[in-house]
Amino acid sequence: MSELVRWEMDEESVVVEIADQDIGGFQAIGIGEGGVLEAKGRFEESLRNVRSAATKALDAFRDNQLNPDGIELEFGVKFNAAAGAVIAKASSEAHFIVKLTWTRQER
Template sequence: MSELVRWEMDDESVVMEVAGQDVSGFQAVGMGEGGVLEAKGRFEESLRNVKNAATKTLDVFRDTKLNPDGIELEFGVKFTAAAGAVIAKASSEAHFVVKLTWTRQER
């Protein structure tokens, strides 16, 4: 069973569907089964650690030895009460897809 959880942002809020086992630690705002739960932290704060992990991952591949023309980083984000936003797992491990591209220069 899933629940709706609201995260506050600067000018508005965002409501997301969260799996029922991931909602412990939220404070109930609505009444009854259709109630919306309120996240304790702000939306931006919950994404900060994910952003830092993405930045560090990109830094590793932006070195002068590889020197790619383009980098694509793909990962899923899961929201939980205890940790906020976390990198979602695929099977039993965290999941990142990194794609590096090089363009041949005409000589």
């Protein structure tokens, strides 16, 4: 089963579907089954740690040794009441896909 959880943002809110085991720590704002739960904290705050991790990962590939022309970083984000947003795991490990591209220079 899953529940719907609302995070407040600057001028609106976002609703996210969350697995039951990740619900602890939310305050209910709906009544009965199907009620939307209110998250503690703001949506931007819950993504702060994930953003910081993404920045550090990108910085690791933006060096003078590899010097790629393009970097794509893909990972899943899971929302949890206690931790906010976390990098989702695929099986027992965190899931990252990194794609580096180089454009061949004409001679």
